[in-house]
Amino acid sequence: MYAVELKEVSKHFGSVTAVNRLSLRIADGEFFSLLGPSGCGKTTTLRLIAGFEMPSAGEIFIGGNEQGYLPANRRPVNTVFQHYALFPHMSVAQNVAFGLEMSGVPRREIQRRVGEALEMVHLSGLGNRKPGQLSGGQQQRVALARALVNRPKVLLLDEPLGALDLKLRKAMQVELKALQHQVGITFIYVTHDQEEALTMSDRIGVMHKGSLLQVGSPQEVYEAPQTRFVSDFIGDTNHLDGLVTGLANGEAAVQIRGAQQPVRALTVNGVRLGQQVTVAFRPEKVLLDRQAQPDGNTLAGRVVDVVYTGSSTTYLVRLQDGQQVMARQQNAAVSPQMRFQSGDLVTLSWPVHACKAFAE
Amino acid sequence: MHIAKTLRRYPALSAWLLLLPAVGWLLLFFIAPLFIVLAFSFMQGATYGGVKAVFTLSNYARVIDPLYLSTFLRSLYIAILTTAICLLLGFPLAYFIATRPQRLRYALLLALMVPFWTNFLIRTYAWLTILRTNTGLINGTLLALGVIQQPLPLFGNDFAIVLGLVYGWLPDMVLPIYAALERLDRSLLEAASDLYAPRSRVFLRVIWPLSLPGVVAGAMLVFIPSLGAFVIPAILGGGKSLMIGNVISNQFLTARDWPFGSALSILMMAVMLAATLIYFRSATHSQARTARSEVDL
């Protein structure tokens, strides 16, 4: 049995298809992230599960039960809203107590559980404050406590850290992950921050235009993207256009215009001979040198930009045909004669297994 | 240059300068007349209107006369009834409008206000032609059709007055409530239902307390003019059913007893002031009260 299961769920708003035949299974206790660009349907998917929107087609199961048109107040899930949606006229403790009151929990138990929940999010002394008297990070914790105190089967979080500054966000990521571990509740976490998704999730679902493109562990999604969109969206990626001149053993030979030899890349979804394809590889897989490496892929170019970012340096290299490649090198690992400047002629090399060819 | 510099140094000063026209207007046309009325209420009347500058408390002694007191209490009752009916009709209406899509909202608000572009007197006389005892639209039609033998008591009574007042002041109730509801963050309602609240609880615990400032403003905007109304009761009360506003206007225009009219005015204003203070206090209090959980924490 799954904590949440979506079967062919679609949602249309007039002529807009916000969610398109989405199927998804989320296991009990899993930290699942929905990742995708703005407008891809993440929030809508979450709202369908919460019961704020009803699907145009398809079925939604929570804990094995079909939800049908069950209203939000009768579903065993709770939501942490992007802007927290704390009740401004109630104190922090009243906010946290609200769900328990509504489900008729006895008064003594409410007091105890509210106290525990506030302790869990480190807000013990602030129960009598109004939400307006709290900082953004504290409000975020109240929203979390208000949802978790009900011990839902599933917690839905819509970009819960979106309104926090970078440092606080990083701290809360760690805390949230630890909390999820502690309470063992299934988290469905919406974000458009790929780094956040990669660091926190057990599995990630990448969405694009209402559809789920790929579901997998952070490593799978990062290392083995199934589509050009996924490889592009998650992390920095180099893309080179070329023509398939050979196919063998799940590898394609792709001729980049002006290159001395073809680039070899793993083929993904049915690449054909003579086809125009995109070759994708990560900047950190690219080695920069003055002469060619013996094996793997090699291309020559000229450094056009050098961006120093502390722990690493990113070089922008222009190939003969004008296409550009990013190469990222860890500064600590590189000897002084391997540092380059704009205008230097260099060779780029990267392993075949870290390189994929996507049909357009 | 010099002035601009001074103003920049003292921001409060420029705020006061901006207030000056309004303050001047209020002093001249509101505060000054108020003090004149207050002064008149302690003077003796002259024979043909006007006042004699002789101090007396007799005007206030007459105010307590059962005749005037009962009119006053009836006016209070009518004003409270009007406010309550306006609230019962106005809140759902405001809620309906506030939850429509943006463009429909503006259309509905416009529709709410359009009737009030017609002159107030004309609208009140229109009600007269509808409600009048024998020849009014309703009674006339029903009598002619033989549905009723006796005209219905639609005119010249409290019913007609309350109807006229509700009709006249409903938008003043709807608009502030609408403003409060429109500001209400929809995600708060979703949060409440996400936390297992059925619709009735969402209303009682979230919508109502957060719209209370609008409700209080609307109630005041309806109650105060209703209490002092004199055109509507004069026309729709048919000369039989009067409110305190009519008594006051009679004292000035017919009986020519300015000091007594002034005393009645002061009394009425005192009640309005008291009502306003109670409203404000209850607004802050009841908001705190509804906010308090059923469980004390």
Ligand SMILES: Nc1ncnc2c1ncn2[C@@H]1O[C@H](COP(=O)(O)OP(=O)(O)OP(=O)(O)O)[C@@H](O)[C@H]1O
């Ligand atoms: N109530 C609605 N009425 C009409 N269209 C809607 C509604 N809600 C969402 N949409 C549309 O559905 C699509 C998906 O919206 P959704 O809010 O799910 O995106 P999202 O992935 O959460 O984006 P973001 O990262 O910006 O929050 C968008 O094109 C949006 O305009």
Ligand SMILES: [Mg+2]
């Ligand atoms: Mg969203």
